[in-house]
Amino acid sequence: MATVPFDASSDEQTTGGSYFVSNYPPYSFWNAGSAKTALDVLAQPPAADTALGFYLHIPFCRKRCHFCYFKVYTDKNASEVDTYLDALIAEIRLYAGLPVLGGRKPRFIYFGGGTPSYISTRQLGKLAEAMQQAIPWDAAKEIAFECEPGTLTEGKLRAIRDLGVTRLSLGIENFDDAILKANGRAHLSKEIGRAYDYARSIGFPQINIDLIAGMMGETEENWKECVRRTIELDPDSVTIYQMEIPFNTTIFKEMKASGQSVAPVATWGTKRRWVQYAFEEFEKAGYTIGSAYTAVKDPAKAKFLYRDLLWRGADMIGLGVASFSHVQGVNYQNEHEFGAYCARTSRGELPVYRAIAPTPDERFLREFILQMKLGRVSRRYFEDKFGQDIHRRFEEPLRTFEKQGLAVLDPEGIRLQRAGLMQVDKLLHQFFLPQHQPQNGPLPPILSA
Ligand SMILES: C[S@@+](CC[C@H](N)C(=O)[O-])C[C@H]1O[C@@H](n2cnc3c(N)ncnc32)[C@H](O)[C@@H]1O
Numbered sequence: 001m002a003t004v005p006f007d008a009s010s011d012e013q014t015t016g017g018s019y020f021v022s023n024y025p026p027y028s029f030w031n032a033g034s035a036k037t038a039l040d041v042l043a044q045p046p047a048a049d050t051a052l053g054f055y056l057h058i059p060f061c062r063k064r065c066h067f068c069y070f071k072v073y074t075d076k077n078a079s080e081v082d083t084y085l086d087a088l089i090a091e092i093r094l095y096a097g098l099p100v101l102g103g104r105k106p107r108f109i110y111f112g113g114g115t116p117s118y119i120s121t122r123q124l125g126k127l128a129e130a131m132q133q134a135i136p137w138d139a140a141k142e143i144a145f146e147c148e149p150g151t152l153t154e155g156k157l158r159a160i161r162d163l164g165v166t167r168l169s170l171g172i173e174n175f176d177d178a179i180l181k182a183n184g185r186a187h188l189s190k191e192i193g194r195a196y197d198y199a200r201s202i203g204f205p206q207i208n209i210d211l212i213a214g215m216m217g218e219t220e221e222n223w224k225e226c227v228r229r230t231i232e233l234d235p236d237s238v239t240i241y242q243m244e245i246p247f248n249t250t251i252f253k254e255m256k257a258s259g260q261s262v263a264p265v266a267t268w269g270t271k272r273r274w275v276q277y278a279f280e281e282f283e284k285a286g287y288t289i290g291s292a293y294t295a296v297k298d299p300a301k302a303k304f305l306y307r308d309l310l311w312r313g314a315d316m317i318g319l320g321v322a323s324f325s326h327v328q329g330v331n332y333q334n335e336h337e338f339g340a341y342c343a344r345t346s347r348g349e350l351p352v353y354r355a356i357a358p359t360p361d362e363r364f365l366r367e368f369i370l371q372m373k374l375g376r377v378s379r380r381y382f383e384d385k386f387g388q389d390i391h392r393r394f395e396e397p398l399r400t401f402e403k404q405g406l407a408v409l410d411p412e413g414i415r416l417q418r419a420g421l422m423q424v425d426k427l428l429h430q431f432f433l434p435q436h437q438p439q440n441g442p443l444p445p446i447l448s449a
């Protein structure tokens with residue numbers, strides 16, 4: 001496939017903030033006043049045929065990476081971690097008795113963070129046992145588990161495998177020690193090879209590698225080397241994020257303190273070009289591009305149920321501090337402070353902090369926006385489920401995208417061209433309702449192919 005030329009003259013610098021769209025309506029519209037709507041749906045039996053899955057948030061890390069925007073703690077001691085895990089277990093037990101489960105067994109379980117592999121083998125065993133007792137996951141087709149390579153020993157990897165983990169995800173990010181250090185990562189390159197080899201030898205059905213295009217200090221040459229080394233490792237899937245500098249990151253705080261508005265990372269055009277290069281190299285090595293962020297070796301084997309079911313409206317119960325849930329169409333978030341989360345769950349309360357009950361049209365938009373990130377959307381799906389013709393509903397922006405070489409419309413639906421896929425999060429804002437458009441001024445321009 002030919003390289004898409006990006007217009008260097010309109011290349012934008014990376015500044016503070018985030019385009020990344022992970023849900024709809026935007027989080028800024030979720031509010032504490034609507035928390036009761038979440039509690040109400042949890043007290044109702046589920047709609048027929050809605051798949052169910054769980055996300056468990058483990059918010060601990062060895063170090064906070066300078067670019068990280070997740071809710072993580074690096075200062076908790078072993079007894080505080082135990083207190084948190086007890087709160088998580090209390091929350092799991094609260095859910096086990098709720099009408100919304102309706103006898104359903106989870107189809108997927110996702111251990112995310114933070115760093116789930118940070119907790120000890122003993123703690124992991126205790127958490128998994130309590131979870132299995134309350135909500136058996138024997139029918140789950142996917143159990144995903146995120147790891148930071150430096151936290152993995154052979155013993156811990158065996159314990160993770162013994163939980164039934166099917167998809168192990170390694171946050172490798174880069175292979176260069178100077179870049180890893182400059183960005184505050186806790187692991188170095190020698191730990192990557194060791195963790196990967198152990199994981200392979202233990203035999204996980206699927207190993208994913210996370211990379212970031214545009215870490216501080218990244219160069220053209222080094223990025224190519226990262227792609228080469230990733231292909232050499234031969235993972236089942238690769239996830240590539242374009243570096244963002246959200247306002248709660250250490251990098252942004254330092255930019256602000258020194259009065260700088262431009263982040264010390266590559267421009268958006270360069271990051272898109274780097275992802276584009278990586279995708280082309282992965283394709284040459286036999287991989288298929290599965291979404292705006294992923295390359296998969298064998299699409300028939302390397303499924304990602306958590307993403308695919310969630311983006312098609314499945315119920316996903318997020319457990320843990322600050323976790324997000326989507327249940328029976330309602331979006332909600334847990335208490336986002338450690339103390340408040342632990343206190344509420346130990347009192348036997350569901351720790352719901354804020355929520356939003358989307359209208360039927362917003363529920364349609366949520367699924368459409370999320371599925372666009374796959375790079376292809378089925379017209380039939382939205383006609384059958386929501387009675388909406390996506391071509392007619394979005395005629396204006398789609399025609400513009402087509403003219404710009406970003407998307408192709410056919411009777412089946414919409415397909416993003418590579419140039420559209422590389423900037424999909426920016427395109428998605430075009431489908432937001434007017435009241436949900438960014439309030440802090442216009443987004444940077446979308447670039448034609
Ligand atoms: C929860 S972490 C994965 C597990 C583990 N905590 C780790 O970092 O190895 C999820 C992923 O988000 C990505 N990420 C974090 N902050 C980012 C940022 N500012 N821009 C782009 N990607 C980011 C990284 O690729 C990271 O692996």
Ligand code: SF4
Nearest residue numbers: 061064065068113114
């Ligand atoms: S290890 Fe992962 S979750 Fe933890 S601070 Fe770094 S990127 Fe964030």
